[in-house]
Amino acid sequence: MSSELPRRSTRSAQSAQSALAAQSARIAHIGIAVRDLEEALRLYHEALGLPLHGRETVESDRVTVAFLDAGDTEVELLQATDPESPVARFIEKRGEGVHHIALEVDDVEESLKNLSGRGYRLIDEEPRIGAGGVRVAFVHPRSTGGVLIELCERGEDGRP
Numbered sequence: 001m002s003s004e005l006p007r008r009s010t011r012s013a014q015s016a017q018s019a020l021a022a023q024s025a026r027i028a029h030i031g032i033a034v035r036d037l038e039e040a041l042r043l044y045h046e047a048l049g050l051p052l053h054g055r056e057t058v059e060s061d062r063v064t065v066a067f068l069d070a071g072d073t074e075v076e077l078l079q080a081t082d083p084e085s086p087v088a089r090f091i092e093k094r095g096e097g098v099h100h101i102a103l104e105v106d107d108v109e110e111s112l113k114n115l116s117g118r119g120y121r122l123i124d125e126e127p128r129i130g131a132g133g134v135r136v137a138f139v140h141p142r143s144t145g146g147v148l149i150e151l152c153e154r155g156e157d158g159r160p
Contacts, residue, residue: 056131061087062082063081067131100147104153115139119143122140
């Protein structure tokens, strides 16, 4: 019995590798759901020294967010502004903690097509505007091993 992969599998792996190379991604931020934004800022900004570079209320997502620099990525603290919002429901079910991982991609629409074509469940079929005016879309955690993935496209200001 040969230990080599069948030729078809090798081609599939090469195709997948090519698709990944064409669509580069990096961790843009890690979203952390918190009950009290001010209390969380005492930890992340004051005690840990992460520079705070912005706050914003995103009405469409019913959250107030604070962005902190953390090296080559950011930490996004999310506080619900509505008890029925997805972040509030997340905290009710799971408690405070990591809510999502945001990946900066070159083209959100192309990434959505790629993921959908591979059978991943999308929360957003089309990109929408998120914090900072950035185009975003979410991939459902039921199809990603329990991880909520946010895809975000670099904005005109150069920020994801």
